Amino acid sequence: MSPVPLKESRSLRWMVAILGLVLVLSVTQELARPETTDLISAGTAGSTLRRAVPILLAGLGGIWAERAGVVNIGLEGMMILGTWFGAWGALEFGPWWGIAIGIAGGAAGGLLHAVATVGFGVDHIISGVAINILAPGITRFLSREIFATQTGGGITQSPRVESVGHFDVPFVSGGQIFGWATPDIFGWIDDRGWFLVSDLFAIASGITSNISWATLLAIALVPGTVYVLWRTPFGLRVRSCGEHPVAADSLGVNVYRMKYAAVVISGGMAGFGGAFIAIEQTGIYREAQTQGRGFIGLATVIFGNWQPLGAFLGSILFGFADALQLRDRTAVHALLLLTGVAVGLIALRALKRSQPVGAGVLILVSALMLWWYSATDSVMGELPPVTPHIATLLVLVFASSRLRMPAADGMRYRKGQE
Amino acid sequence: MTARRIVMALAAPVSAFAFSVLISSAVLIAVGTNPIDAWAEMLSFGMRLETLIETSNRATPLYLAGIAVAVGFRMNLFNIGVEGQYTIAALLAASAGAAVSLPAALHILLIIAVAMIVGSLFSGFAGYLKVTRGVHEVISTIMLNAIAWAMVGYLMRTWLADPDDTTLNLKTREIAESGRFPNLNGLLEAFTRDIKGGRELGGFILVAVVVGIIFHLYLTRTRSGYDLRITGLNPFAAEASGVDPKATVVRAMLLSGAVAGLIGLPEILGDDFKYDLSFTKGLGFAGIAVALIGRNHPAGIAVGALLFGWLDSAAPILDVRGDAPREIVSILQGVVVLSAVVAYEVVSRVRQAQEARDTAIATAAQTDTGSDQPEGEVGA
Numbered sequence: 113m114s115p116v117p118l119k120e121s122r123s124l125r126w127m128v129a130i131l132g133l134v135l136v137l138s139v140t141q142e143l144a145r146p147e148t149t150d151l152i153s154a155g156t157a158g159s160t161l162r163r164a165v166p167i168l169l170a171g172l173g174g175i176w177a178e179r180a181g182v183v184n185i186g187l188e189g190m191m192i193l194g195t196w197f198g199a200w201g202a203l204e205f206g207p208w209w210g211i212a213i214g215i216a217g218g219a220a221g222g223l224l225h226a227v228a229t230v231g232f233g234v235d236h237i238i239s240g241v242a243i244n245i246l247a248p249g250i251t252r253f254l255s256r257e258i259f260a261t262q263t264g265g266g267i268t269q270s271p272r273v274e275s276v277g278h279f280d281v282p283f284v285s286g287g288q289i290f291g292w293a294t295p296d297i298f299g300w301i302d303d304r305g306w307f308l309v310s311d312l313f314a315i316a317s318g319i320t321s322n323i324s325w326a327t328l329l330a331i332a333l334v335p336g337t338v339y340v341l342w343r344t345p346f347g348l349r350v351r352s353c354g355e356h357p358v359a360a361d362s363l364g365v366n367v368y369r370m371k372y373a374a375v376v377i378s379g380g381m382a383g384f385g386g387a388f389i390a391i392e393q394t395g396i397y398r399e400a401q402t403q404g405r406g407f408i409g410l411a412t413v414i415f416g417n418w419q420p421l422g423a424f425l426g427s428i429l430f431g432f433a434d435a436l437q438l439r440d441r442t443a444v445h446a447l448l449l450l451t452g453v454a455v456g457l458i459a460l461r462a463l464k465r466s467q468p469v470g471a472g473v474l475i476l477v478s479a480l481m482l483w484w485y486s487a488t489d490s491v492m493g494e495l496p497p498v499t500p501h502i503a504t505l506l507v508l509v510f511a512s513s514r515l516r517m518p519a520a521d522g523m524r525y526r527k528g529q530e
Numbered sequence: 531m532t533a534r535r536i537v538m539a540l541a542a543p544v545s546a547f548a549f550s551v552l553i554s555s556a557v558l559i560a561v562g563t564n565p566i567d568a569w570a571e572m573l574s575f576g577m578r579l580e581t582l583i584e585t586s587n588r589a590t591p592l593y594l595a596g597i598a599v600a601v602g603f604r605m606n607l608f609n610i611g612v613e614g615q616y617t618i619a620a621l622l623a624a625s626a627g628a629a630v631s632l633p634a635a636l637h638i639l640l641i642i643a644v645a646m647i648v649g650s651l652f653s654g655f656a657g658y659l660k661v662t663r664g665v666h667e668v669i670s671t672i673m674l675n676a677i678a679w680a681m682v683g684y685l686m687r688t689w690l691a692d693p694d695d696t697t698l699n700l701k702t703r704e705i706a707e708s709g710r711f712p713n714l715n716g717l718l719e720a721f722t723r724d725i726k727g728g729r730e731l732g733g734f735i736l737v738a739v740v741v742g743i744i745f746h747l748y749l750t751r752t753r754s755g756y757d758l759r760i761t762g763l764n765p766f767a768a769e770a771s772g773v774d775p776k777a778t779v780v781r782a783m784l785l786s787g788a789v790a791g792l793i794g795l796p797e798i799l800g801d802d803f804k805y806d807l808s809f810t811k812g813l814g815f816a817g818i819a820v821a822l823i824g825r826n827h828p829a830g831i832a833v834g835a836l837l838f839g840w841l842d843s844a845a846p847i848l849d850v851r852g853d854a855p856r857e858i859v860s861i862l863q864g865v866v867v868l869s870a871v872v873a874y875e876v877v878s879r880v881r882q883a884q885e886a887r888d889t890a891i892a893t894a895a896q897t898d899t900g901s902d903q904p905e906g907e908v909g910a
Contacts, residue, residue, distance in 0.1 A: 185610075185668065224868065232872045233879070237608050237668055238822060242871055245819050246864030253857040257561050267857070407672050414669060492688075494680040501673040508665040 131312075136450065138311045144446035146489055151443040152311045154302055156435055157318025162393060164431025165330045166191070166402075169385030170409020171416065171423035172337050173378040177222075178418060179341060180374030181354035182229055183522040185240030188406030189247030190221035190379040194386020196251040199270040199397030200258065202390070207276040211326055211387045218383015219376050221247060226375035230368055233524050252399065259397070270397035273390060278322045285321035296321075324392045330384065337420045350374045354518035357525045367525060382406060411504040417515050430500040437496030444491045452481030538881055542873035543823065543833075549873075550865040554858050561855070568854035576844035579722055583731045589832075589839030590735045591793045591810070595817020596824060596831035597745050598649075598789035602667075603826045604749065605762035605782050609653055611671025612790040613814025614678030619649040620794025621682050621702070624805035625690045627798070628703035637709040641799060642737075645791035652678060653787025654780060661776040667783070675814075686805075701806035711799035734796035741789060742828040758782055790814070819867045825874060838863060 134152065141151040150156050170187050177184035184190075197217030202210025221243055228239040252267070259265030264272060280287035286296030298317035302310050341347035352360035353370045361367050385405065390397045408430055409423075416422020436443050459474035508515075555565035575581055595612055602609035609615075623645035632640060656674055659665040691700040713730035725731070748755040761768040761778050769775050793813050798805060820838055824830030841863060845856040 228868065228872055232875050234871050234875045238871050239868070241610070241815075241818050242822065242864075242868040245815060245867050246861075249857075249860030249862075249864035253557070253855065253861050256855045256857040404676060407676075411669070411673065492684050494684040494687075498676050498680040501676040505659075505665070505670060505673050505677075508669060509659060509663045512664055 134312055134315065135308060138308050140446050140450045141311075141443075142307070144442070144449055146442050146445070148442040148446045150436070150439050151446050152314055154299070154314045154318035154321070156432075156439055156443070157315040158322060159318075159435035159439060160428060160431045161319050161327060162324070162431075163434040164427040165327050166385035166389050166393070166405050167408050167412060167430050168424055168427035169330055169333070169381050169388065170406045171412035171427055172333055172420060173218075173222075173381030173385070174410050174413035175337065175416075175418060175420055175423055176341075176350075176374050176381060177225075177378035178413060178521050179354045179518055180350045180371045181357060181518055181520045181523060181525065182226070182371055182375050182378075183236040183240065184222075184225060184375065184378050184382075185237055185410070186221060186225045186243035186247075187240075187378070187382045187409055188402060188404065189240075189244040190218040190225075190382035191386035191389075191402045191406040191409075192244075192247040192251055193217040193221045194383030194388075195390040195397055195401055196254060196270075196386075197383070198387025199273050199390040200254070201387075202273045203262075203271060207274050207391055210273065210391050211276065211329075211384065214387025214390070215380045215383045218386060219380035221383070222376045222379015223372075225379065226372045230371045230375065230525075233526060235524070236522050248399070255397075255399070268399040270390075273395050273397070275392050275395060276324060276326050278324050280322060281320040285317055287321075326388055326392050330388065331424075333381070334420050334424050341420075346373075351518070353525075354520055357520055357523075361527060367527065371525070382409070385409065408500050411500060414515065414517075415504055415507055418517055429503070433496050433499040437493065441490045441493065444496050445485065445489065448481055448485035448491065452478050452485055455481060538877060542877040543825075543830075543870060546823075546866060546870035546873040547837075549869045550862050553865050554862040557861060558854055558858055563854040565854070568848055568858070571847055571851055571853050572844040575847035576840055579725060580727055580729050581840075581843050583718075583725065583729045584843035585836060585840040586735055587730075587732045587796070587839075588842050589835040590732055590738045590796045591813050592816055592820050592838055593738045593832055593835035594741060594789060594793045595813045596820035596835055597741055597828065598786050598793065599814075599817045599821040600824070600826035600828075600831060601745070601758075601786040601789060602782055603762075603821055605758045605778065606765075607657075607779065607782050607786070608668045609656070609671055609783065609786045609790070610668055610818070611653060611656060611674045611678075611814075612786070612793070612817055613812070614671075614675035615649040615652045615787050615790040616793035616814055617809070617811070618652065618678045618682050619645040619791035620798055620809060621685060621690065621805045622648045623791070623795065624702045624705065624798045624803075627705040627709045628804065631706050632708060634708040637706070638711060638799065641705070641709055642792065642795065645795055646788040647791070649789070649791025650784040650787035653790065654784045657780040657783030660783075661779050686807075690805075692804075699807050702804045705798070705803045709799070710803055711796075713800065730800070732796050732800040734800050737792065737795075741792065742832060745789075746828045754781065793817070819863065822867055823870045837866075 137152045141148060144151070170191055173187055173190070174184055194214040194217055198210045198214025200210070201213025205213070224246075225239055225243055228234040228242070229236050255265075255270070256267050259270045260267050262271050264270075280296075282289050282294040284296075284298050286299060287294055296317075298313045298320060301313040302317050304310050341351060349360065349365045350370050350373070352363075352365060353367045353374070357367045360370075386402060389401055389405070394401060409427075412423040412426030412430065415426035416424070436447070455474055456478035459471045459478055462471035462474055551569070555569075558565040558568060576585075595616070598612050598616075599609060623641045626644045627637065627641040630637070630640065652674060653671070656665075656667050656670040659670050660667050686700050686702075690702050692703045695701060711733045714733050714735070715725055715730055718731050719725060749759055757768065757773045757778050758781070760771075761773055761775060765775060768778075794805075794809065797810055802809075816838065820831055820834035823834035823837070824832065841859045845859040848854045848856040848858070
């Protein structure tokens with residue numbers, strides 16, 4: 113189940129897929145009425161990336177734990193710990209320390225989960241739920257003790273927090289080198305308004321300008337996780353604990369230690385995600401600001417078939433939904449057109465494969481979407497935030513046979529017992 | 531033998547609670563307050579009649595939430611979606627109750643029926659996805675929570691909010707007098723003194739008690755409840771002995787959601803008479819905590835619900851007197867849950883080892899006692 117190394121054919125296919133997606137989005141943007149300009153734009157791309165990062169980190173955290181065979185419903189709680197400790201660390205010692213302390217806070221939550229599930233053999237779901245209940249209690253108490261006494265802070269929020277800083281990539285997005293402003297080539301092409309080309313460069317410009325250093329670090333964790341889990345002996349051992357712990361044990365792997373390590377790393381990733389929300393996204397700690405992103409991260413694990421790259425794509429998709437609804441409702445409306453047509457195409461394929469019932473249902477869905485698109489001018493604001501949840505349900509309902517989770521995921525393991 | 535059983539059964543929750551008090555005390559010392567003063571303050575305030583009434587009012591929805599969760603837990607089904615189920619059930623039940631006028635008893639029954647049906651539709655959908663498409667209920671109910679909240683927001687904004695209301699706090703129309711649940715102040719005052727501060731002992735606690743009793747009878751006295759329990763203990767054995775696992779899953783989810791629908795009703799029927807933006811959230815997750823502490827047993831859940839209700843009711847005095855931050859209670863609650871689940875696990879392992887030893891001794895002595903078969907306890 114290891115990801116195939118990026119061979120030429122594969123990277124080519126990726127490029128074609130991305131180009132095709134951008135083409136589809138550009139066409140949709142051109143055709144959509146009422147007009148929208150934010151379906152693809154530098155702003156949307158940048159916002160998507162920022163919104164995707166915490167989800168991505170929670171997802172990577174989920175992969176670490178589940179690859180070692182421990183289901184981590186507690187990601188949400190660990191993320192909450194990350195937001196508080198991240199903000200506190202940033203206030204006390206500066207933003208980078210905040211990230212580090214947020215990671216430590218999440219990792220502490222992971223350690224608790226590991227002690228309960230691996231050490232004591234408590235059911236994984238139950239322990240995770242308990243951590244989700246415990247974490248807000250801890251942060252509420254700590255806020256009361258610490259933030260409430262500071263100016264601008266209170267029982268439910270911290271004073272403003274400074275971010276770790278942003279940069280523009282030189283030569284492509286106008287970044288500076290030793291004080292010399294390089295040209296903003298991507299932005300220039302974006303402004304020309306050439307069909308497709310400008311859209312491509314708009315995305316490139318969005319994800320190369322005003323980038324947080326923390327974002328860069330988070331994205332580096334995707335190949336980092338792939339490398340460690342699939343290319344190192346440690347990763348092999350961790351994964352073997354998630355597939356067949358008894359076999360791993362018989363080969364001399366210390367299963368308990370591997371599981372502990374993986375779950376602590378998992379908590380650390382979630383904590384990073386929480387710290388990112390507090391320090392980079394909002395610049396403040398607020399109670400309940402994770403808004404269930406830990407759970408969405410869990411959804412990307414399934415969505416991405418327990419693969420880091422899959423979780424990354426899932427988080428981009430969910431980040432896109434998140435970004436669009438904040439920026440431009442008409443863009444969300446335009447997506448109805450896109451989904452309607454897409455479902456229609458899938459229906460045609462089903463018809464060709466002589467699956468009349470499925471095709472009938474899909475055609476009905478497609479017609480409904482298109483009717484909805486033409487009959488309205490905007491989509492209700494409640495829909496975009498739940499698209500990740502609906503998408504996850506749909507994936508589980510229709511594609512669960514293609515998903516493969518680690519074989520011993522969620523199972524209790526006691527050394528010496530089959 | 532039974533004495534040892536009782537000691538074993540109480541060992542876990544008591545030691546978990548003691549551990550949590552210890553941890554919380556350590557935290558209080560760390561922030562420079564005297565824990566003994568704080569606990570004493572809470573105890574003396576917590577024994578006042580008004581605080582106990584508040585405890586009962588807070589424990590009622592918690593108990594219902596605990597039962598809703600426990601219905602699933604008893605057969606290893608994790609209905610994490612109680613949170614969303616009770617919210618949308620409360621909204622629709624409040625709207626339905628405000629839309630009709632009926633004789634008192636019928637009116638209340640209608641509201642209760644709407645709430646239970648809405649709750650069970652949501653949870654039943656998760657059950658249906660599990661048995662037809664193999665979607666794990668933990669994931670589907672988490673996703674359905676978010677979908678339920680979105681639906682609540684949309685329905686409130688567009689259709690169900692009172693159009694004559696001009697304030698920013700969206701609310702449904704008020705339920706007429708006939709649809710309100712009576713309080714038990716008269717009954718209580720006959721035994722005690724007058725209740726001060728305008729507090730009311732919510733009558734819905736009677737419903738909660740009845741639900742608890744029905745839950746117990748269902749599990750212990752009916753075929754269907756028996757199926758549910760043995761499926762939780764050993765799904766393969768259950769199936770081999772003729773239990774339809776799919777029907778049992780769907781039934782358990784439907785029941786769980788139906789009880790979940792009741793959670794919001796003490797507030798809707800006895801206190802606010804409408805659904806608005808300040809409707810209490812988080813009871814579903816708290817219900818999971820309560821069910822875990824009570825080990826999915828109706829009596830245990832009652833203890834858990836009363837404990838959480840009492841802690842929440844007694845904590846405000848800490849702020850009034852300034853002895854300690856009241857938020858220490860949320861730490862205490864969180865630690866209780868985690869340490870309780872660990873303690874139950876440890877105790878059950880100790881018990882298993884002991885039973886294995888006993889059996890070994892009995893077999894070695896060649897005495898055929900026959901009744902040494904360990905009776906399985908279901909639970910977390």
